[in-house]
């Protein structure tokens with residue numbers, strides 16, 4: 087949440103001004119830096135054999151591939167997903183056109199501080215506490231579903247076709263997320279609609295993130311390490327690179343796949359599946375030369391929804407791992423303290 091008194095400068099404005107030293111608020115503590123010599127988790131060598139799986143949803147083996155990818159990674163690319171490639175490019179293009187527009191235009195759509203945490207609009211800081219290290223990132227967050235939250239007049243009016251593109255993209259990502267949740271449910275022998283029903287009415291946000299070139303990229307993070315709070319996230323990015331997923335203690339770079347969409351399982355899916363499927367911890371690193379853009383679409387429960395583990399997945403061998411939780415309480419705890427490099431979900435662990 088941004089507050090008027092403490093609103094940080096837009097990262098893009100700092101980068102455009104040509105700062106040569108990273109301002110102190112953006113300097114990560116040594117153990118969280120991407121620098122391989124200081125970081126707690128090592129980064130995989132560039133030519134690592136480990137890479138995020140790719141699942142062709144149009145192939146007959148898709149269910150098995152999804153099962154493996156969810157159990158081993160919590161993140162995977164999908165191709166053969168049925169979303170028109172032109173729509174992915176249009177969404178990336180709309181986001182880029184926004185961030186390349188003059189600052190005074192962008193500021194007309196700045197986050198409204200009075201609306202509290204995760205306010206819709208153009209922002210640069212997610213957390214309320216002033217002492218947290220800032221991400222080297224600006225973003226535009228759209229509230230897109232349910233329809234009652236969707237107000238395109240809050241989205242940029244100066245990029246031709248922007249609002250129409252976001253609406254089409256939102257609808258298309260909702261369909262894909264539901265298709266994926268059905269496959270994920272079935273892969274655990276649950277009824278196909280199980281996870282969708284456990285999540286209830288979908289609250290969808292679309293966040294376009296823009297990472298400007300950074301003067302000292304080894305000291306900063308574009309987006310600190312975290313897992314997503316909701317049920318499932320669908321992410322597209324450009325060809326610059328910077329997204330990393332944590333796998334067995336190694337940060338694995340996630341390249342962009344032409345026409346591919348990255349699926350990231352989020353915390354509520356881990357709770358519902360009793361930890362059989364993990365939410366994926368990920369972060370974004372930055373570089374000195376090229377700006378990077380990503381578009382994340384979050385599929386979340388409503389704040390009042392109680393999320394419970396599927397009883398079919400609890401047994402003597404698999405005792406219930408997490409306490410039931412009201413989603414709004416889960417979210418509030420994140421916004422008051424931030425991920426601090428830890429998983430929010432660990433606070434719900436039941437002692438065995």
Ligand SMILES: O=C(O)CCC(=O)C(=O)O
Nearest residue numbers: 293295309329370380382
């Ligand atoms: O920019 C990226 O690749 C990551 C974005 C992300 O993790 C988020 O918006 O939560």
